[in-house]
Amino acid sequence: MSKASQLCTFYLDDQMFGIDVQKVQEVIRYQQMTDIPLAPETVCGLINLRGQIVTAIELRKRLGMPDRPEGQLPMNVVVRSDDGAVSLLVDQIGDVQESDQENFEAPPETLRGSTRQLIQGAYKLKDRLLLVLDTERVIDVTSNFD
């Protein structure tokens, strides 16, 4: 993959993440959700997106990060999957980034646990790192890939 690819970027705390733009259906503001008692911890609710029922996944929990500060509303990054759309809850939306393979590196060995399995690698941008998520694995909440 030497071609430049476009990534839809977003932030959790100060960390920048990216998903292949082709996989993203849309980005929307915070929506009211229906709670799902007994659901896996990472699944935080259901959203009605124009008649389509979308399962929302709390990305912070999925990546083992601390909860979002109170009072701060998440944004929805709605991604396509074989099983319909799934929303990833993130803190903030960034730009669409053009990135080429030259700057790409696999995750370092020191990255451990579930997070390692969910991250395809990092793009070395000028001032920061952009972590690319493996969408398929992120939304497969039933597996932990440990």
Next chain:
Amino acid sequence: MTIEDDELIKDFIVESQEHLSDVESQLLTLESQQDGVDTALVNQVFRAVHSIKGAAGFLGFEVLESLAHRGEEVLNRLRNNEMRPTSLVINTLLKATDRLKGLLDCLESSNEQDVTEHLVALEGLLSSQDNQDNLDTIPESASVTQDSPQRKPAITSESVASNNVSEITNCSIQDASIVSAVDSTIRVDVSLLDTLMTRVGELVLARNQILQFTGHLGSTDLLRTTQRLNLITTELQEGVMKTRMQPIGNVWSKFPRLVRDLAAICGKEVRIEMEGKATELDKTIIEAIKDPLTHLVRNTVDHGIEKPEVRVLNGKQAEGCLTLRAFHEGGQVIIDISDDGSGLNLDRIKSKAVEKGLVSQEQVSRMQEQEIAQLIFLPGFSTAEKVSNVSGRGVGMDVVKTNIEKIGGSVDLQTRPGQGTTVKIKIPLTLAIIPALIVSSAGNRFAIPQVNLLELVRLEGEQTTKSIEWIQGAPVYRLRGRLLPLVYLRNVLKINVANETPQDVINIVILRADDRQFGLVVDRINDTEEIVVKPLSKQLKGVTVYSGTTIMGDGKVALILDVLGLAYASQVISKLRDSSLVDHNGRAKDSQGEPQTLIILGTGSSRRLALPISQVARLEKISKDAVELADHQEVVQYRGKILPLIRLATFLGLESNDITTDNLLNVVVYNERQRSFGLVIDKIIDIVETPLQINHPSARVGLLGSVVIHDRVTDLVDLPAVIRMIDSPETIPHSVIA
């Protein structure tokens, strides 16, 4: 292979399969026309096989083409009345058709398949019919399998070939007339229809919101436009729903063949009749009832209909008749499968059920005929004395029943010894939309499918603490004398609510899961609604207490509870032994001193009346303003029908004082056969289960006698007598007419 080729081949397969599905039934019809075939019908079959042959040749499927070609030749003879549609001929053709279907299923490798057996069989027919003209066909046939594509037109003798040509031109002219019908339909992916359905559902929600806004704004132009939008949306919704409907004939079409083959195996003569083929059902339901229906049809031929000699001996026609009937009734589709066979052997069912330990001897002896017949639906029951390869496939009637119930339907069975059996299946029109009860617990809304719902119980005030008892930490409620395990929805779903106030009302939703009953305690019971069922996403598949999701009227998402999953999660189902059978026995007990469930009504200041609850359809409150007069009879409009009202107290000559203050009448709706009546009563006091011992037979018409219930003397109403009196008003002892 290019994409266009792929498309072509896909179309070819679909079209050929359609052609063949009709061919089967048409051939069967032909078989019955021994004294001269219907040429138009043969033409239809001919055309179907011919077009398969043509397309197969074009696409290079040689084996398929050669087989179709031979079949076509035989059909040609039939058409020219050179051959008669004997069983042998039709059998060979049917087998060849099956083979064609088989080839279509594995089209890729069809050219390597060996069809010589069928070719020889068809050849045999051709050569045995005329051994003069076509002597040379047999050696030719050998070459067919090898190099048919080039030699196709010259395979048979001159006479047949020329014949063919003329017929083909003949056909193509007729084809033109049916083209228009074919052209007016297109194939659409079901998933596209599902998406459309979703969008329309969303449009309906948006429409509802707009309707609300326009109400506030009060602009007439806007109002007019909104009303049009309203109308169009409704029509659009109906239209989209219709696209998913298919006639039940699609499933039935394979039955004539099935019945014919089965009958031959069993040595029986069976005729199949179908009514209401055009009755439409949702596609998903059609799929779901396919297997249960096939099983029932198999069963009927195998067990229901007697051998010809037995039938003749019993004064029936040698040929048995299997009737399939489908029709709409009250928003449901009813499918009857009936036969004129021997009926169920109730004695054998009894002994079998006892032998297999499904019921005790004592239970059986108390059962009525209808209940004995229902025993065949119990798991582990099979009446076939010897397991045949026809119906003994490990699938019992219990599976039929579970499968039908899974889609929200019900199965009923009626049998008359010596006269036949009728199985009545009731199924909903569509699976996509189901009636559900909306409940809430700790601020969450849930939908419970109406199919699982038995009744609702509301406990108030003192009852909330008193009526719930505990057995070893498990809460139970006494429902008409029987212990009902209780499940708190909050606990099962582990919803914790901080600093809550104790409830002054307890709502219990009584549910049925797998023939067990339990009570689900919820915070609030909202309403019943028709909901659109949507599947759970992959992330939630592991959560067994939900069966799906839905969007509510306000646009928010609600979860649909899976009652069976809930029962497992709360361990109700492993603990409890409360099968339907026990229930049956409870109801089977007759009125001689056995407990009966009665509804207690109050009239006047202290008089009490009782009615068996089995005769009551509903309890209603009806506004006094809704009462109208028709032919001197008080009536109300009730569920689209006219419901005659009977003031029970006046009618029986008892004192009545209306204690209701809210302008509402208490009405007990009672159903008898096709008719309904409303009994107006001062108040409804209670529902009790009690042994019935009539102490003082009553002299008054309309009363059976007095019984003591809860230390109070209560008059038992003789409803049939009351109804009789209404039917012949001259015998009415007191003035009822208002």
